[in-house]
Amino acid sequence: MAGKEKGKLHIHINLGTLVFLVIVVYLMAYMLTYIGKDKLAIYEVSASDIVDNIEGTGVILRQENLVNAAQDGYINYYVQDGAMVNKNGVVYMIDTTGEIQDYLKKVLEKKNTMSLDEKEQIIEKLKIFSEGYTDNHFSLSYETQNDINNTLLDYTDAMLTEHKAELEEKYGKDSYVEATSAQEGLVSFVSDGQENLKQSQVSEKTFLSKAKMSDLRTNKKQKAGSPVYRFIKGQDWQLMVPVGQNGYNRLKKRAEDNSSIQVTFQKDNFTTTTSYRCLKQNGKYYVILSFDNYIQRYLNQRYLSVSLTLSETNGLKIPSSSLVKKSVYRIPKSFLVHGGNSAEKDQLNIMETNKKGEKVLRQTSAIVYKTNDKYAYVVSKDLKTGIIISETDKQKIYTIKDSDKVEILGVYMVNKGYAVFALVDMVERNGDYCIVSTSGSKIELYDRIILNSDTVKEGQVIY
Template identity: 35%
Template sequence: MSSRNRKVAKYRRPININIGVIIFFVLFLYIGINVVLYLGKDHLAIYEVVSKTIADDNTCQGVILREEEVVNSTQAGYVNYYIKNGEKVAKNSVVYSLDENGNTDETLADTNGSIKLTAKDIKNIRSDISNFKNNYTSSNYNAVYDFKYDLENAILDYLNNTNMENIENLESSKSSTAFDVVKSKKSGIVSYYSDGMENLTEDDVSLDTFNTDSYNKVMLRTNELIEKDSPVYKLVTNEKWKLILNITKEQYEKLQDKNSVKLTFQKDDLTVTAPVTVYQKGEGYFAKLEFNSYMLRYIEDRFVTVELLLNSASGLKIPISSITEKTFYKAPRSYFTNGGDSNEVGVVKETYTEKGEKTFTFIPTEIYYQDDDFGYVDTSVLSAGDVISNVDTQETYTISETDKLEGVYNVNKGYCVFRRIEKVYENQEYCIVKSNTTFGLSEFDHIVLDASLAVEQSIIY
């Protein structure tokens, strides 16, 4: 056979299947599908339960009325003060001195030597600065001026305290035409600001009173020369005071039947209860509160912001969006028993075999809530028509009646579990519920923020 007649057949390589590549591709496809599904579904947000007190927003502004009078100078001159701001003085006590030529400060400094602040004085000033820094907000810029005023008053108090020790010696050697010591004609509390509203009465208060755009608070302490009959200080002659609140119609209606009200001053978080009367004047609604104490805390204030604690409660704070309802079967309390070989609570279910023989099966179940007559059982444990038996009396009860309970989904264990709640108070956003109730919530539990997205017993992690 010649070589030309030979037929040459091509060699075909066998198909080699790479198992590793196939497994990798399947895993990649599986992961990709799960990522797409994860990104496309709504995710559960978790909320941590905390103990809080919440209340309706009942803030309002008030104007302070006091028995006070501004004392004017008897002559022109330079003033030196010897009483601290907010300090009580008796009748005929030295309050300030007037110096016609302005040499009194030098004379006092010469008689006493250099004036130094004590370590306590410096500590108090630093504390005031720190408190202002921590509580300052740009929305309340006017507080800067109040702080400046308070700080100036404090420093002047420290400096003038030393001068008081030498005022008697200086008075005995003074020239009657150049230097005059002025004493208080009444007892009271000294204040060093004026705002022109010292004579404001309850009858004068109207809606226009609370328009503070033109309100002007003036510091009376000064190192400048003052004219005769210029205001020098203010004297508050009675510690009883009134607070007139500008309230809304809703607040007015809530207060109408009350003889007293609990409120918190926002300035220093002081919470007090005071007698209250409400009235309407023109288009405005007002509440009058009377106090016998705390006047010194607000002696530098004319207007204050307070919160009326009309509706408030303490307990566990949860969002309204977390609350849902769940249906339960009701079973008589006397039908619940403990398992024969365990401490589990449950019911004895009565069934029949194919031969018609009666059997009893213990069904463990949690009691989500119980009243005087019934315990509430999850619908996944029993069904309508199931017959349960009382092991003591041999009586039977057919499951049929249902009821709903309010609750939330607890996710402490990584899956959704219903927990019943007992509301104490609620507003539009949050609710206060009782803590440590049976099958309820405790502080620091984690619950689903939006109950509509939760599926009971579904794993969330």
């Protein structure tokens, strides 16, 4: 007996230890399940829009030409850069002796301060630069520098008009020659040598060269035939933008319904609407924007970066991952009827045959997701293929077919703490997000929806 007792193994397990081990195993199992489970996320519906646009840099085509000096001499201008001149209006004078040039230098040296108006113009140009500058448009800094230099030169030229009578008295009319404009138009004092560029001449090389505008004004003596200003006739101009084959096809298709488009100029964020046409030339694809205004705004630019808005859709923004499809029945709208105590048409009459062989109606409830002039999209526990529904007077019946089963798009709304299917009417989709209509959807701004719809089921309690 003693030997048998000696061979026995006695295991003593404390009850507290056992409970602790059970709790540890449970927690580990829960953690492993949680780690392997898709995480539930909730998204708050926001208002937004999707803009479908094409961006590009185009070349400006205008009616313009360079005007050359009629004879040797120093050139001094009567008008400012960008000014409109009339036919036979005086644009500049040629100082044949150089005496007037020396006189204007002395006057300028005495003028060592700027007027308030001069300062305001400089500040305005710097403000435009600050608002329009981005790292993608660094060239704007050079354009602004040129604008300010032109403004300062304009003040020098303005002194000629102020002291004209004094100059005539001091040096006589024979000391200079006034040059007039042959027709009405705009005057610019910068040139890039592309004044004669025509649409048919535009090629890929046009956009690679990007010749910069240089100032034609100088205090040095000019020879006859030297360009002294650029003349721009009329208000009509065009911007020819390379858009690639895809952009060309999209714009071409859009032009079938709408030949005008919204254009935003990236230089100054100015937006307008204009007509356009598509062109295929030398194997390249272009859109040509036509304008009859704003020519002075971009008078000294040859290249302009623009954004073309093909469409802009406003609505409610939701993640594409929140979308879920639901199978419903599409039935003729007239078969929806009122319930006994309801003002809403949310009931169906199911036609059945009783034991006596009589056709009787049994009313059942339905969830109506949407209706139009002809159909209602519903679900009901009693609807399936072969079921007959009837109008209340039994005059019309309808047999449910397999083809009546369709899918509608929606999301799971969790405003009440559990997942409820809510219909959405998607009007635009762009990558990870989409825009749904505010009028055709059953969700509203700030509603809470399931971000990842595949992680829940309809009716599931969320919190």
